[in-house]
Amino acid sequence: MVILSEWLAAQLDKESAEPAYRQLLQLMQQAILTGRLAPGTKLPSSRLLAADLGVARNTVLHVYDQLSAEGYVISTTGSGTYVADTRPDSAAVSTPTNKPSPARSPDDENDATGSSPRGDMSTRGQRLIEEAGVSAKQWGAFMPGVPDVAEFPARTWSRLQARLWKSANHGLLTYAPGGGYRPLRRALSDYLRVARSVRCTPDQIIITTGIHQSIDLSVRLLADVGDRAWVEEPCYWGARSVLQSSGLKLAPVPVDEEGLNPREQDLREPPRIALVTPSHQYPLGMVMSLARRRTLLEYARQHKVWIIEDDYDSEFRYGSRPLASLQGLDESDRVIYVGSLGKLLFPGLRIGYMVVPERLAATFRTGVAELYREGQLMQQAVLAEFIMDGYLTSHVRRMRTLYGERRQLLIDAVTRHFGDALPVMGDEAGLHFVLGLPDTADDRAIASAAYDAGVIVRPLAAYYSVRQERKGLLTGYACVPHEQIEPAFATLARVIEEHAFAKPQKLRRTG
Ligand SMILES: Cc1ncc(COP(=O)(O)O)c(C=O)c1O
Numbered sequence: 053m054v055i056l057s058e059w060l061a062a063q064l065d066k067e068s069a070e071p072a073y074r075q076l077l078q079l080m081q082q083a084i085l086t087g088r089l090a091p092g093t094k095l096p097s098s099r100l101l102a103a104d105l106g107v108a109r110n111t112v113l114h115v116y117d118q119l120s121a122e123g124y125v126i127s128t129t130g131s132g133t134y135v136a137d138t139r140p141d142s143a144a145v146s147t148p149t150n151k152p153s154p155a156r157s158p159d160d161e162n163d164a165t166g167s168s169p170r171g172d173m174s175t176r177g178q179r180l181i182e183e184a185g186v187s188a189k190q191w192g193a194f195m196p197g198v199p200d201v202a203e204f205p206a207r208t209w210s211r212l213q214a215r216l217w218k219s220a221n222h223g224l225l226t227y228a229p230g231g232g233y234r235p236l237r238r239a240l241s242d243y244l245r246v247a248r249s250v251r252c253t254p255d256q257i258i259i260t261t262g263i264h265q266s267i268d269l270s271v272r273l274l275a276d277v278g279d280r281a282w283v284e285e286p287c288y289w290g291a292r293s294v295l296q297s298s299g300l301k302l303a304p305v306p307v308d309e310e311g312l313n314p315r316e317q318d319l320r321e322p323p324r325i326a327l328v329t330p331s332h333q334y335p336l337g338m339v340m341s342l343a344r345r346r347t348l349l350e351y352a353r354q355h356k357v358w359i360i361e362d363d364y365d366s367e368f369r370y371g372s373r374p375l376a377s378l379q380g381l382d383e384s385d386r387v388i389y390v391g392s393l394g395k396l397l398f399p400g401l402r403i404g405y406m407v408v409p410e411r412l413a414a415t416f417r418t419g420v421a422e423l424y425r426e427g428q429l430m431q432q433a434v435l436a437e438f439i440m441d442g443y444l445t446s447h448v449r450r451m452r453t454l455y456g457e458r459r460q461l462l463i464d465a466v467t468r469h470f471g472d473a474l475p476v477m478g479d480e481a482g483l484h485f486v487l488g489l490p491d492t493a494d495d496r497a498i499a500s501a502a503y504d505a506g507v508i509v510r511p512l513a514a515y516y517s518v519r520q521e522r523k524g525l526l527t528g529y530a531c532v533p534h535e536q537i538e539p540a541f542a543t544l545a546r547v548i549e550e551h552a553f554a555k556p557q558k559l560r561r562t563g
Pocket of ligand 1: 404
């Protein structure tokens with residue numbers, strides 16, 4: 053016992069901000085877990101230990117009570133306090149086999165030491181992390197896909213929110229079963245019918261945290277591990293990650309100027325899921341033609357394919373009117389339509405929606421509650437009021453004008469620096485366009501050098517799964533104030549000049 057109290061006295065730091073009670077508790081727990089105090093050892097009386105350590109007896113009593121409550125010691129009235137035997141049961145712990153899981157590569161055995169996270173991870177988890185596209189920086193010139201959050205009518209939002217909090221009740225503060233806040237689902241179905249020609253009732257709308265979650269839910273409810281999923285080549289890396297990590301086998305399908313263009317070999321093996329961006333192909337920007345839409349719908353009907361229509365930013369079209377959704381043409385209930393408020397309002401809102409065929413609505417309502425235990429009804433209620441009072445429509449209208457001006461300023465900057473040597477692709481809609489680069493350019497290296505110079509662009513390479521057909525940079529303009537566009541582009545142009553063109557073959561300005 054003398055040894056224990058001597059050891060404790062040496063460890064206790066009376067000057068520390070950590071109270072003696074917490075220090076003593078942690079030291080004794082550590083002594084028991086490491087075997088310094090063996091099972092069955094009798095602890096000194098609280099009076100004795102308190103005297104040896106120069107602390108109040110109550111402190112020791114509290115420590116003993118806590119050790120007893122957590123199962124470290126057993127106190128028996130009259131006979132004292134003993135260290136409990138909590139050593140792991142060796143029979144239960146010993147592994148029946150040392151064979152590695154067949155799904156893992158032999159390299160992983162070396163990592164099982166814990167020195168690298170690879171050994172800890174599943175094959176699909178490892179793939180997800182290795183191919184991840186998410187960037188730490190989400191704001192600034194020329195971050196693609198991000199709206200100008202500084203323009204969001206925050207005062208209106210906060211007024212609506214304050215009013216709702218005054219009447220907050222259990223209906224707004226509990227979980228949100230049943231697919232989300234009913235008035236929001238009603239407001240969204242009205243909005244989608246008018247703005248996107250989506251055919252739906254409020255019952256068919258399921259509120260989610262965004263397109264990522266809507267895709268995840270669809271895949272979990274409609275596909276099995278190992279099923280095929282068509283993705284556009286190139287496509288949004290985030291959607292690819294969600295599908296892949298759910299265990300689907302991805303089959304990249306080429307796109308041309310009319311959108312998804314499946315080859316014979318693709319058609320021969322119908323997928324379970326086809327994920328498409330028909331209104332504004334991501335990232336190249338083309339619109340799927342009516343003929344291709346009808347072919348895809350018919351193919352889906354015949355082969356029982358689920359089409360996930362990702363309609364992420366169609367409201368922002370700068371010349372023509374926004375196009376109708378694919379879902380609006382679907383007579384066979386094969387389309388799951390997914391959208392998000394992230395680009396219309398602000399990305400951090402994390403509210404999205406899906407429109408599912410009527411016969412699947414109850415299934416999806418149960419699925420979303422079962423998997424994600426959804427909540428945020430208060431935010432959903434604010435959004436419902438925001439839409440019903442007309443603020444969504446007026447904000448989108450105002451942003452369309454603002455982003456249209458920024459888009460033009462950026463196109464002007466491209467022309468000023470490069471003439472028509474670098475093509476601008478997919479600029480009719482959305483929040484970004486693709487700045488084409490020569491075939492010999494390394495767009496990843498250019499994006500990385502631009503990042504170091506303080507400008508964010510995404511290399512087209514990151515969106516291809518198999519073979520990169522074109523070189524280019526995704527260049528966003530929506531969140532860049534007018535006056536910053538030219539100076540930021542001048543920086544980007546310098547990086548492109550340095551990296552994209554071999555020294556003797558200096559860039560030819562033709563415009
Ligand atoms: C094509 C596409 N779909 C979906 C998303 C993400 O949607 P959400 O933020 O609602 O998950 C993005 C984000 O950039 C996107 O580009």
